[in-house]
Amino acid sequence: MKKNFLKAAFCLTLMASASTIMVSCSRNNDDTEVANSSIDPANFKGTIASGTTITLDPAKTYNLNGKLLVENGATLIIPAGTKIVGAQGANYLIVDRGGKLFVNGTESNPVVFEGAQHTQGYWGGIVILGNAPTNRSASGTSSSELGDLVYGGTNKSDNSGSIKYLVIKDSGFKYNPEKEFNGLSLFGVGSGTTISYVSILNGGDDGVEFFGGNVNADHLVVIGVGDDSVDWTEGWQGTASYIYAARSKEFLNAVEPGNRGVEADTQDTDPNTTNGNGVSNPTISNMTLIGNTKGSESQGMKIRAGSNGKFDNVVIANFATGLDFETDRTYNWFLGGNYLTNIRFVNVGTNWKAKATTAMPNPELSTVFTISSTSTGAGNGTALPTWAKTWSGYTSFDVADAGN
Numbered sequence: 001m002k003k004n005f006l007k008a009a010f011c012l013t014l015m016a017s018a019s020t021i022m023v024s025c026s027r028n029n030d031d032t033e034v035a036n037s038s039i040d041p042a043n044f045k046g047t048i049a050s051g052t053t054i055t056l057d058p059a060k061t062y063n064l065n066g067k068l069l070v071e072n073g074a075t076l077i078i079p080a081g082t083k084i085v086g087a088q089g090a091n092y093l094i095v096d097r098g099g100k101l102f103v104n105g106t107e108s109n110p111v112v113f114e115g116a117q118h119t120q121g122y123w124g125g126i127v128i129l130g131n132a133p134t135n136r137s138a139s140g141t142s143s144s145e146l147g148d149l150v151y152g153g154t155n156k157s158d159n160s161g162s163i164k165y166l167v168i169k170d171s172g173f174k175y176n177p178e179k180e181f182n183g184l185s186l187f188g189v190g191s192g193t194t195i196s197y198v199s200i201l202n203g204g205d206d207g208v209e210f211f212g213g214n215v216n217a218d219h220l221v222v223i224g225v226g227d228d229s230v231d232w233t234e235g236w237q238g239t240a241s242y243i244y245a246a247r248s249k250e251f252l253n254a255v256e257p258g259n260r261g262v263e264a265d266t267q268d269t270d271p272n273t274t275n276g277n278g279v280s281n282p283t284i285s286n287m288t289l290i291g292n293t294k295g296s297e298s299q300g301m302k303i304r305a306g307s308n309g310k311f312d313n314v315v316i317a318n319f320a321t322g323l324d325f326e327t328d329r330t331y332n333w334f335l336g337g338n339y340l341t342n343i344r345f346v347n348v349g350t351n352w353k354a355k356a357t358t359a360m361p362n363p364e365l366s367t368v369f370t371i372s373s374t375s376t377g378a379g380n381g382t383a384l385p386t387w388a389k390t391w392s393g394y395t396s397f398d399v400a401d402a403g404n
Helices: 328-335
Strands: 010-016 019-025 044-048 053-055 061-070 075-079 083-086 092-095 100-104 111-115 126-129 141-143 150-152 161-169 174-176 184-187 194-201 208-211 216-223 230-233 239-246 262-264 283-290 299-303 310-317 321-325 340-346 350-354 369-371
Touching: 061 075, 092 100, 184 194, 208 216, 230 239, 262 283, 299 310, 321 328, 321 340
Parallel strands: 044 061, 053 075, 061 083, 061 092, 075 100, 083 111, 092 126, 100 161, 111 161, 126 184, 161 194, 184 208, 194 216, 208 230, 216 239, 230 262, 239 283, 262 299, 283 310, 299 321, 310 340, 321 350, 340 369
Antiparallel strands: 010 019, 019 044, 141 150
């Protein structure tokens, strides 16, 4: 469902390869009226209308100069080797509920989204809205902070398409003091969607953020982002496996040198919500998190706001704090079961800490995790795993590359 500001002044039909795109041009200043013609890769924006499909040409470079919306019932297919270059500003790709995005990269030929200049926060990012539940309301729906469209619903197995072998660089544009894009934002995305082999490099905000939903993800590389590498909230209950996330020494003295490896929330306003999916409770395995001690949020994993979760085979290196817990609901979850197993700390200042509450003035969580000196994390301890080499944009990475 579209908001009023997305109402088109008229619809135009463009031809791309053998597919058709309907482009809706609104009165917004960032939308440009386009005459009937072949797609102009130099001015790639608009709306792929419901009932239409567009397949990009990998031999061309597409210059994203505004918002590109994939409507409910529309499909965008991006073949292996395609490059999309974002102009500076709030220029981004957004897939509405019921729309589908297929990123068909390969290990030898990934799809690349990058800024026209290689600067953190240069352009927007990729936003996908699904029909899976979030906990912002009793109906499981809410309005996205990116794109201002409704997301969420009741379909946990909703399918928004497939993303494989995708590299996102230079994302995270801050369009007001309170809002900025992530590399990949997943709002109420369902488990029928595939997210596999995604690399997010040198972004201005989070690498990937899950806003509720039940989507599963695997083989994620996040290096050099200004905020958290992996973030979740609003009742995300999917899985994520094989995650390699690190700060970069390139930004060691930047205003935003990078924050947490993981920031885990249930909801910003109500950590005890039972709406939609209820509490965030993902299953995370085979993860390496590398930081440095710069900034006030040098924490491997910050688990708070009522978030639950199950974690196994995790390597945390070079952070000031390894595990940082907050809120009673989170404490009670981890005290009630064996949900943090095979954790390996490497050059971490304080393995764990927890913030006092009225119910727990001296929370004792030293027994809620088990330590293993042989945990491999994403596959190779602190070193870049074999599965991430080359296609991700890196052939090697280790703790020295994160700085300290």
